[in-house]
Amino acid sequence: MAVVAKWMCDRDNSMFDNKKDADAxxxxxELAEGFSALLQQHIPDVDETKAEEFGIFLAKNKExxxxxxxxxxxxxxEIDSQAIDNVRPLSAQAS
Amino acid sequence: MAVVAKWMCDRDNSMFDNKKDADAxxxxxELAEGFSALLQQHIPDVDETKAEEFGIFLAKNKExxxxxxxxxxxxxxEIDSQAIDNVRPLSAQAS
Structure with a gap:
């Protein structure tokens, strides 16, 4: 048996094997939340989960x-449509 | 009387006194339309006018x-909340 270091992102409790990936x-x-917040300010009746997913999509495609x-x-x-499929709601990532 | 050069943006027929401003x-x-299209792809039931306005908001705050x-x-x-008030729908700008 061994003790292994893990890194948790406390925004959604996601676990990572190294600090670099966890930081990224x-x-x-953080960027996704900023985008989601802007969207919700502008379109208050937008579905909250969809707004979160859209924020994550933008953040993942920041380049x-x-x-x-x-x-x-x-x-x-040119953003790969695969990237759209890879977006998961925070609730799903946290489980 | 004099003839004066004007520049029109044919996306919404906005008129400008100089080419530089019209180009900008x-x-x-163009950027706003790109953002609006992404939003509508991700949240198909979003109000189209609101999606356009949000695209314009993002484009105006690209810095x-x-x-x-x-x-x-x-x-x-830090985006000035005034910027939110300054966003006009395309239909209003075109008139």
Whole structure:
């Protein structure tokens, strides 16, 4: 038997084997929450779970968003549709 | 009487006195449409006008979004609430 170090992101209790991945995930969720909050401010009647998922989608694709903001708008269209399928609600990730 | 050059953005027929401003506005609307399209893909039942307005809001605040994507997430919270009030639907801008 051995004791193994794990890292938990306390935003949703996700577990990671190394601190770097946990930090990256935490930062992604922080950005996602920022986007979700903006969306909910602007469209108050939006479904909360869907707003969270959309925030995570934007955060996971921040490289494309930065490119688009710099002028290459088509970067948004190039976001792999697989990325959409990979988005999971926070509740599912936390379980 | 004189003939004066004007520039029109053909996305919504907005008029400008100089090409630079018209180009900047056109680019902003292009980015806004990209964001709105992503939102509508993810949340198909979102109100179309609200999705357009949210896209314009994000596009007008692309500097804050880029900062947030680079790691300074609080930039999203710092977006002036006035900016929210300044967002007009495309239909209103076109008139």
């Amino acid at each position: 995930y935490d930062k992604m969720l 494309a968003i930065m490119q688009a903001c710099k002028g290459r708008v088509e970067a948004l269209e | 506005y056109d680019k902003m609307l 804050a979004i880029m900062q947030a994507c680079k790691g300074r997430v609080e930039a999203l919270e």
